[in-house]
Amino acid sequence: MSLVSVNLQDKTFANGVQTVRDVQFTVQSGEFVALVGPSGTGKTTLLNMIAGLETDYTGTIQAPCDALSYMFQDPRLMPWLTVENNLRLVLDAPPLQADTERFVRMENLLNQLGLNEFRAAFPKQLSGGLKRRVALVRAFVTQPQLLLMDEPFQSLDEPTAQDLRQLLMQLWADTCPTVLFVTHSLNEALQLADRILFFSARPAQVILDYAVPVTRPRSSVTSDLQTLQNQLLQQYPQLLSGSLAKE
Amino acid sequence: MKAFWQPRVLVLIGCVLLWQVLAWWLPSRYLPTPSAVLATLWQQIVSGDLFIHVGATLGRVITSFTLAMLIGVGIGIVMGSRERWNEWLDSLVIIGLNIPALVTIILCYIWLGLGETAAILAVALNKIPMVIVTLREGARAVDKDLLQVAQVYRLSPTQRFWKVYWPQLYPYLFAAARNGLALIWKIVLVVELLGRSNGVGFQLGNYFHYFDIKGILAYTFAFVTLILILEAVFLRPLEKRLNRWRE
Numbered sequence: 331m332s333l334v335s336v337n338l339q340d341k342t343f344a345n346g347v348q349t350v351r352d353v354q355f356t357v358q359s360g361e362f363v364a365l366v367g368p369s370g371t372g373k374t375t376l377l378n379m380i381a382g383l384e385t386d387y388t389g390t391i392q393a394p395c396d397a398l399s400y401m402f403q404d405p406r407l408m409p410w411l412t413v414e415n416n417l418r419l420v421l422d423a424p425p426l427q428a429d430t431e432r433f434v435r436m437e438n439l440l441n442q443l444g445l446n447e448f449r450a451a452f453p454k455q456l457s458g459g460l461k462r463r464v465a466l467v468r469a470f471v472t473q474p475q476l477l478l479m480d481e482p483f484q485s486l487d488e489p490t491a492q493d494l495r496q497l498l499m500q501l502w503a504d505t506c507p508t509v510l511f512v513t514h515s516l517n518e519a520l521q522l523a524d525r526i527l528f529f530s531a532r533p534a535q536v537i538l539d540y541a542v543p544v545t546r547p548r549s550s551v552t553s554d555l556q557t558l559q560n561q562l563l564q565q566y567p568q569l570l571s572g573s574l575a576k577e
Numbered sequence: 578m579k580a581f582w583q584p585r586v587l588v589l590i591g592c593v594l595l596w597q598v599l600a601w602w603l604p605s606r607y608l609p610t611p612s613a614v615l616a617t618l619w620q621q622i623v624s625g626d627l628f629i630h631v632g633a634t635l636g637r638v639i640t641s642f643t644l645a646m647l648i649g650v651g652i653g654i655v656m657g658s659r660e661r662w663n664e665w666l667d668s669l670v671i672i673g674l675n676i677p678a679l680v681t682i683i684l685c686y687i688w689l690g691l692g693e694t695a696a697i698l699a700v701a702l703n704k705i706p707m708v709i710v711t712l713r714e715g716a717r718a719v720d721k722d723l724l725q726v727a728q729v730y731r732l733s734p735t736q737r738f739w740k741v742y743w744p745q746l747y748p749y750l751f752a753a754a755r756n757g758l759a760l761i762w763k764i765v766l767v768v769e770l771l772g773r774s775n776g777v778g779f780q781l782g783n784y785f786h787y788f789d790i791k792g793i794l795a796y797t798f799a800f801v802t803l804i805l806i807l808e809a810v811f812l813r814p815l816e817k818r819l820n821r822w823r824e
Contacts, residue, residue: 383725400729406722410744410822419740420730452822472730 332356333476333508334380338389341375349375350387351533359475362502362509364519367529368572373512374403376534377478380510399474399507401482405461407453413464414440414449420472432471439467443497459490466494470501479511483518495522499547516562516570520555521548531572538566538574589805609791618795626780631799633776637693637765641700642757648701649708649753654746656709657716673706678764682771691772700764707760708753715749747819754812762804 334357341350349372357363365373378384382395407416417440421432440446443463453461462482469477483491499522502509513519519526520542528538540562544554566574593611600610621627656663656670682699689695719742727737769778777796784792 381729383728396731398729400726402722402726404722406726408723408726408741408744410747410819411740419732419736422736452824454822454824468730 333359333361333394334510335392336376336380336389338376338379338387338391340389341372341379341384341387348533352535353389355527355536355539357508357510359508360506362511362522362524364523364526365510365512365529366514366516366519366526366570367534368531368570369514371529371532371572372534373529374480377480377510377512380476381478394475397472397474398476398478399469399472400478401465401469401480403480403482403484405453405465407461407464407468409453412450412452413445413456416453416464417468417471420468435473436467436471439471439501442500443467458486459494462486462490462494463497466497466501470505470507473505474507477507477509479509481513498522514570516559517555520544520558528569529572537572538569607788607790609794614791614794614798617791618798621792621795621799627796627799630775630777630780630796631803633773634765634769634778634800635803637697637700637768637776638758638761641697641704641765642754642761644697645701645704645708645757645761646754649705650712650746650750652705653709653712654716657713658719663713670706670709673702674710678703678767682764682768686772693773696765696768696773699768700761703764704757704761707756711749711753711756712746715746718749719745744819751812751816758804758807758812762800 336353336355338350338353340348340352342348353376365376367373375384377400379387380391380393381398381400382393407413408419411419414436417436421436440449443466445460445463445467448456448460448464453464456464465482469479483494486494495518511519511522523542526538526540526542527536528540529535530537542558544558548555563569568575597611600608618627652666656666681702685695685699685702689698723741723745724737727741732741765776766778766781769776770782773779777800780796781793784790784796
């Protein structure tokens, strides 16, 4: 069953720049898909369209808009709310039911990600890595069917980013939401995703739909991933610049 | 008590001392000493006149301040977030900002009669345009990224407003409130001088007839004290509380 189905003919901004042209893909329920492409090719715009934040385009997009979470490039926590209240904010969202189950879920996630001692802290008092953790909890606490992630671990030092990737994998394994993960790092994509969609430079088109042939868990097979990455780049030297050309 | 020796207190004490020295140095019936003024003040307190007049003024200040803030904040937010409304109302706001306070006051008294309604309305009308302009800036500066978070996580309209939108306006609300109080004190006294039979403005008018500087300074003193107390026990603590997350 495909959960997300994208069939876009055109997305052109008011300033005349065409960012997306003829993009078609579907994503199965529970699949982890990475979107990789050169920066500025409209991957963020694509996520915004799937999230319903951007509505001015030609084409159709089917996505579970009432059951999705979005982790943005910057954590985007409400600076005037404590960690706990930031989470409660999204939990109280409609449909509003006075159940305790979701608050238990919040407590569990706070504990699981080691955020318990920071629950009364304001975002400004947290490090970049901790803010991302809170944003990660916020994304999972609503138990989304679809999770959109837009280079969420960018601008972090590598060990912190690696920690967060592992946490993401744990959380994903627990509830298996469908994930669309935008990144420009091939390494990150190979480590996380079931499938990678490679995009061309603007206007964005899918140039390669690649299933990652590595079983999970992958934390122990870094050498395999490295080999895969080398193979891919040998076959398509300009893959990350958005082209399948040999030279 | 540590707070007593704060610079802001020391400055006030310095001013009174300077005044005392000047009054000794240039003895004149037009520059009474602080002690003579305090004696007059005491006499007004004992007779109860001070409370009647300061109370009447305070009542008008609070009523017109509340009225001006409610209306000004509402219109300011609408104008800041909807360009259409801004286009329609902008020239009215500019006129409102620039009409001399005295004109509004006289017109209100003539059209509505020399009553309490006219007095309050005249003060509020003078203040509303400034609140509008400040809050319009605030509404324009609202962070769109955070509103996207509210949209993606499907917050209810009330939550979206009170937890995401409203806190971003705090600095503008405080700016409007501070400037507002300062302006309203001044205008209320003029309104009272022109058409009321109680209040500090009315009393100052009486003293002016007799060139009674002691009386004028005694009321000014009472008034200034009241403002400083309001600022210290109400505005500053509230602002500090609401700005905790910035630390």
